Amino acid sequence: MTRPAVRSRASNLPVDVTSFVDRRSELAELRRLLSATRMVTLTGPGGIGKTRLALRAAASVRRTFPDGVWLVDLASLDNGSLLAETVANTLGIRHHATEAPFDVLSERLAGQHLLLVLDSCEHLVDAAATLAATLLPAAPKLWILATSREPLHVGGEHVLTVPPLSVPEPDQPVDAVASFHAVDLFAQRASAVVTDFAVTRDNAGTIAEICRRLDGLPLAIELAAVQLRALSVEQLLERVEHRLQLPVTGRRAAPPRQRTLRALLSWSFDLCSPAEQDLWARLSVFSGGLDLAAAEDVCSGGGIARDAVAGLLVNLVDKSILAREEHAHRVWYRLPELVREYGRERLAGPAEDRVLRRHRDYYRRLAEQAEAEWFGPHQVEWWGRLRRELPNLRTALAFSRTCRSEALAGLRIAAALRIYWITTGILSEGRRWLDGLLALAPDPTPERAKALWVNCWLACLQSDMATAIPLHDAARRLATELDDPSGLAYTARLAGLIAIFRGDLGEATARFEEALARHRATGDPIGVVHAIARLASIAIFRGEHDRAVALCEESLAMSDARGERWYRSYTLWIMGIALWRRGETTRATTAEQTGLRLKLLFADMLGAGNCTEALAWIAASEGDWKRAATLLGAVQCIWRATGLSLYAYLRGFHDACAEDARAHLGDRAYEAAFSSGLRFTPEAAIAYALGEDSAGTPPAPREEATPLTPRERQVAELVAQGLSNRDIAAQLVISQRTAETHVEHILNKLGFTSRVQVAGWLTQSRGAPG
Ligand SMILES: Nc1ncnc2c1ncn2[C@@H]1O[C@H](COP(=O)(O)OP(=O)(O)OP(=O)(O)O)[C@@H](O)[C@H]1O
Ligand SMILES: [Mg+2]
The missing domain is CATH 3.40.50.300 (P-loop containing nucleotide triphosphate hydrolases)
Known part of the structure; x- marks a missing residue:
C-alpha cells in the first residue's frame, strides 16, 4: 500500500484558476x-x-x-x-x-x-x-x-x-496603453473568448476608454470582456456607456465604484436568457459552491427542465457568472460573492423560500445517503464530499431552524451527520445544531428520538456527563415509548459509556452486550462494530486477550466484507493492543501500522496519535527503548498540534512505558530521545511511526520548538528553580489555582509527569539553536 498524502502543514492555499495581473x-x-x-x-x-x-x-x-x-x-x-x-x-x-x-x-x-x-x-x-x-x-x-x-x-x-487596477489617462499615447494593469486584465480575459485578441494601435484607445469607464475594477472588467464573444470593442464601449447611464436599481446612494459594478451585474443579468436568469437567481441559495447534481435537483422546475441545467451552467461559466473548479475529478461551480448577492436580490419573495426549502431537502437526502453508505466502499469519497458540502449543510440546518415546521427535517440532517461530527471532531457544532433544533421540536417523534441519542453520544465524547445523562434518560424513554429498536440499541450502548464514567465495568459490559445483541437484531453494522470495540477494550483490561482478539477479528471481517475503512482502522488499533498484551509484538506492529495508514485517509489525528502511542508500547516490549522514547515524544507532538490527548483509560500503559524506557536509557538519553520525537512535525512523527523515514532516524527537528506561551515559559522557569505552586503564585502575583493550571498545562503540553522533567527540558531547549 502506498502511503496516503498527509495534509501538509505548509498551507491550504488554492491554486490560481485564472491568470493574475501584476500588483x-x-x-x-x-x-x-x-x-x-x-x-x-x-x-x-x-x-x-x-x-x-x-x-x-x-x-x-x-x-x-x-x-x-x-x-x-x-x-x-x-x-x-x-x-x-x-x-x-x-x-x-x-x-x-x-x-x-x-x-x-x-x-x-x-x-x-x-x-x-x-x-x-x-x-x-x-x-x-x-x-x-x-x-x-x-x-x-x-x-x-x-x-x-x-x-x-x-x-x-x-x-x-486596495486600489483599482491602473487605467490610462485619456491623453495617454496608444503605445503606452497596454502597460496599464486594467488593460492587461481586459486583454487577458478577452483572449480567453476571442483567441486572436490583441491590443493594437487601432483598438487601444477604445479599450483604454472602456477600462476608464469601468473604474479599473477587476470584476467589472472581467464581466465586460466576456461580451466580446458577441461584440466588437467599439460596440462594447457603446453598451458600457449606455449601461452606466441607466439608473441603478436599489442602493441609490451607493459609491461610484459600487454603482459601476451593479450596472455591470445587471447588464450581465439582462444579457442572460430567462432560464439562465432563473438559474443564476436560484443558485444564489448555495453556499461555498455546488456540483451539477445539486443544481439539477434544487434549481430545476418552473421553466427549467432538469436536463437543461447542465447546459445552462456551462453558459453561465462562459459569461463569467460562475467559476468552474475541479475537485477529485468532480466539477464544482462557485459564484463570486457579488454575483451571488445579486442573484439573491433577484430571488427575493416567495420563490426564495421555495428554493431554500428544496436546497434543504436536497442536503437532507445527501446527509442521509452519506449515513446509509458510510459503512461501505465509498466512505472516503463521502468524507471528502461532506467536508466540501459543509457550508451548504450549514445553510440547510440554518433554514431548518427558522421555524417549528422545518425543524424535523433539520433534526434528520443534524443526526445523520453524526458520522461527520464524530470523524472530524467538530462535536460542539453538532451539539449546537441539535440543541437548537430539539428545542423547536418537542413532540415525541422518531426524529427527536434519534436526535436525542446522537446528542447524548456527542456529549459523552466530550466527557460532558452532566448533559449526557439526562439526554440518555430522555432518549431511552422516547425510544421505549416509540418502540424504536435502533434507539434502544444505541441508548443501551450509551448507558454502557455512562457506566464506564461511573467506573462500573460490570454494568458497562452488560449494557454493551445488550447493545451488541440489539444492533445485531436491527442489522446495523456501525452499531455492532462500536459495541464490539467497547467490549474488546474491556476484555483487554480484564486480561482476556484472546476474547479481545476474537471480537476484533469478527469486527474486521464485517469491515472487510463491506469494504469500509474508518472502523477497520479503529478496530486494528484495539486489536494491536490486544496482540501486544498477548506478547505478539510483530503482529501487533503490523496491526497498528496498517491502522495508522488508514487513519491518514481521513486526516484522523486522534486515531493517528493513538496508534503511534501503541507503537511506543510495543517498541518498549521489544526492548527498543530509544524508539519507544522517541515515539512517546512523537505522540506528544501530534497532541500538541491538534489539541487532542490520549484517552485517560490508557494512561496506565503510557506511564509504564515511559517509566521503563527512562529506567533503561537513563534520564539524559530518555530526554534526548523524547525531545527528538517532540520536535517532529506531525507528518514526520507519523512517518517515523510507520518506519518510513529515510534512514530510520528522526527527521530534522523543526526550528521553532517552544510549545509554551510566554507566561507558561515564565512559570516553567520557576518550576525548574524548584518553587512550589504557592511560591510561584506569590512571585507572579497570581492565584495559586492559576499557578496550578499553568503547571498542569506545561506538563500536558510537554508530555511530562514530573516537575523535574520540566527542568531538564528547559536546559535542553535553552541550548537548542533558534
Ligand atoms: N490582480 C488580478 N489579476 C487577475 N484577476 C484579478 C485580479 N484582481 C482581481 N481579479 C479578478 O477580479 C474578480 C474580483 O476579485 P476578488 O474576488 O479578489 O475581489 P474582492 O475584492 O475579494 O471582492 P469581494 O469583496 O466580493 O470579496 C475575480 O474574478 C478575480 O479573479
Ligand atoms: Mg473577496
Missing part, C-alpha cells in the same frame, strides 16, 4: 506591512481584487511561516458564532472537550508561527475583530491577513486599501 507595488507594500505588524486588513469595494491580492501575498510569504499559511474563506459562513470553530477546523485543531473554541484556539496557536488569511470578513466584522483581539495577544507568532469591505477596527490593525 507589484501593492504586494511590496503588503509584505512590508506584514514584516512590521501582525494584523493587516485589505479593504476596498467588492470585486476590487482583495481576495486575489491576499492569496498572492500569502503565497509569497509562505516560507516565512513554518507552521503554514492557512486560508479561511468566510464568505459562506453566515454565523459569526461558528468563526472560531471554522478556523480551528481549517487548522486541523480539534477539541473533544467542552471548552470554548476561542480558548482552544488561543492555547493551540500560542506556540505556532503561522499566517491566518481570513477572507471576506465584512459580514462578520464583529466576530472577526473579537477573534483577532483574542488570538493575537495569546499567540505571539500568529499573523492575520484579513480581507473585508470595511476595516475590522481592532487594536493593532493596519489597513491597506
Whole structure:
C-alpha cells in the first residue's frame, strides 16, 4: 500500500484558476506591512481584487511561516458564532472537550508561527475583530491577513486599501496603453473568448476608454470582456456607456465604484436568457459552491427542465457568472460573492423560500445517503464530499431552524451527520445544531428520538456527563415509548459509556452486550462494530486477550466484507493492543501500522496519535527503548498540534512505558530521545511511526520548538528553580489555582509527569539553536 498524502502543514492555499495581473507595488507594500505588524486588513469595494491580492501575498510569504499559511474563506459562513470553530477546523485543531473554541484556539496557536488569511470578513466584522483581539495577544507568532469591505477596527490593525487596477489617462499615447494593469486584465480575459485578441494601435484607445469607464475594477472588467464573444470593442464601449447611464436599481446612494459594478451585474443579468436568469437567481441559495447534481435537483422546475441545467451552467461559466473548479475529478461551480448577492436580490419573495426549502431537502437526502453508505466502499469519497458540502449543510440546518415546521427535517440532517461530527471532531457544532433544533421540536417523534441519542453520544465524547445523562434518560424513554429498536440499541450502548464514567465495568459490559445483541437484531453494522470495540477494550483490561482478539477479528471481517475503512482502522488499533498484551509484538506492529495508514485517509489525528502511542508500547516490549522514547515524544507532538490527548483509560500503559524506557536509557538519553520525537512535525512523527523515514532516524527537528506561551515559559522557569505552586503564585502575583493550571498545562503540553522533567527540558531547549 502506498502511503496516503498527509495534509501538509505548509498551507491550504488554492491554486490560481485564472491568470493574475501584476500588483507589484501593492504586494511590496503588503509584505512590508506584514514584516512590521501582525494584523493587516485589505479593504476596498467588492470585486476590487482583495481576495486575489491576499492569496498572492500569502503565497509569497509562505516560507516565512513554518507552521503554514492557512486560508479561511468566510464568505459562506453566515454565523459569526461558528468563526472560531471554522478556523480551528481549517487548522486541523480539534477539541473533544467542552471548552470554548476561542480558548482552544488561543492555547493551540500560542506556540505556532503561522499566517491566518481570513477572507471576506465584512459580514462578520464583529466576530472577526473579537477573534483577532483574542488570538493575537495569546499567540505571539500568529499573523492575520484579513480581507473585508470595511476595516475590522481592532487594536493593532493596519489597513491597506486596495486600489483599482491602473487605467490610462485619456491623453495617454496608444503605445503606452497596454502597460496599464486594467488593460492587461481586459486583454487577458478577452483572449480567453476571442483567441486572436490583441491590443493594437487601432483598438487601444477604445479599450483604454472602456477600462476608464469601468473604474479599473477587476470584476467589472472581467464581466465586460466576456461580451466580446458577441461584440466588437467599439460596440462594447457603446453598451458600457449606455449601461452606466441607466439608473441603478436599489442602493441609490451607493459609491461610484459600487454603482459601476451593479450596472455591470445587471447588464450581465439582462444579457442572460430567462432560464439562465432563473438559474443564476436560484443558485444564489448555495453556499461555498455546488456540483451539477445539486443544481439539477434544487434549481430545476418552473421553466427549467432538469436536463437543461447542465447546459445552462456551462453558459453561465462562459459569461463569467460562475467559476468552474475541479475537485477529485468532480466539477464544482462557485459564484463570486457579488454575483451571488445579486442573484439573491433577484430571488427575493416567495420563490426564495421555495428554493431554500428544496436546497434543504436536497442536503437532507445527501446527509442521509452519506449515513446509509458510510459503512461501505465509498466512505472516503463521502468524507471528502461532506467536508466540501459543509457550508451548504450549514445553510440547510440554518433554514431548518427558522421555524417549528422545518425543524424535523433539520433534526434528520443534524443526526445523520453524526458520522461527520464524530470523524472530524467538530462535536460542539453538532451539539449546537441539535440543541437548537430539539428545542423547536418537542413532540415525541422518531426524529427527536434519534436526535436525542446522537446528542447524548456527542456529549459523552466530550466527557460532558452532566448533559449526557439526562439526554440518555430522555432518549431511552422516547425510544421505549416509540418502540424504536435502533434507539434502544444505541441508548443501551450509551448507558454502557455512562457506566464506564461511573467506573462500573460490570454494568458497562452488560449494557454493551445488550447493545451488541440489539444492533445485531436491527442489522446495523456501525452499531455492532462500536459495541464490539467497547467490549474488546474491556476484555483487554480484564486480561482476556484472546476474547479481545476474537471480537476484533469478527469486527474486521464485517469491515472487510463491506469494504469500509474508518472502523477497520479503529478496530486494528484495539486489536494491536490486544496482540501486544498477548506478547505478539510483530503482529501487533503490523496491526497498528496498517491502522495508522488508514487513519491518514481521513486526516484522523486522534486515531493517528493513538496508534503511534501503541507503537511506543510495543517498541518498549521489544526492548527498543530509544524508539519507544522517541515515539512517546512523537505522540506528544501530534497532541500538541491538534489539541487532542490520549484517552485517560490508557494512561496506565503510557506511564509504564515511559517509566521503563527512562529506567533503561537513563534520564539524559530518555530526554534526548523524547525531545527528538517532540520536535517532529506531525507528518514526520507519523512517518517515523510507520518506519518510513529515510534512514530510520528522526527527521530534522523543526526550528521553532517552544510549545509554551510566554507566561507558561515564565512559570516553567520557576518550576525548574524548584518553587512550589504557592511560591510561584506569590512571585507572579497570581492565584495559586492559576499557578496550578499553568503547571498542569506545561506538563500536558510537554508530555511530562514530573516537575523535574520540566527542568531538564528547559536546559535542553535553552541550548537548542533558534
Ligand atoms: N490582480 C488580478 N489579476 C487577475 N484577476 C484579478 C485580479 N484582481 C482581481 N481579479 C479578478 O477580479 C474578480 C474580483 O476579485 P476578488 O474576488 O479578489 O475581489 P474582492 O475584492 O475579494 O471582492 P469581494 O469583496 O466580493 O470579496 C475575480 O474574478 C478575480 O479573479
Ligand atoms: Mg473577496
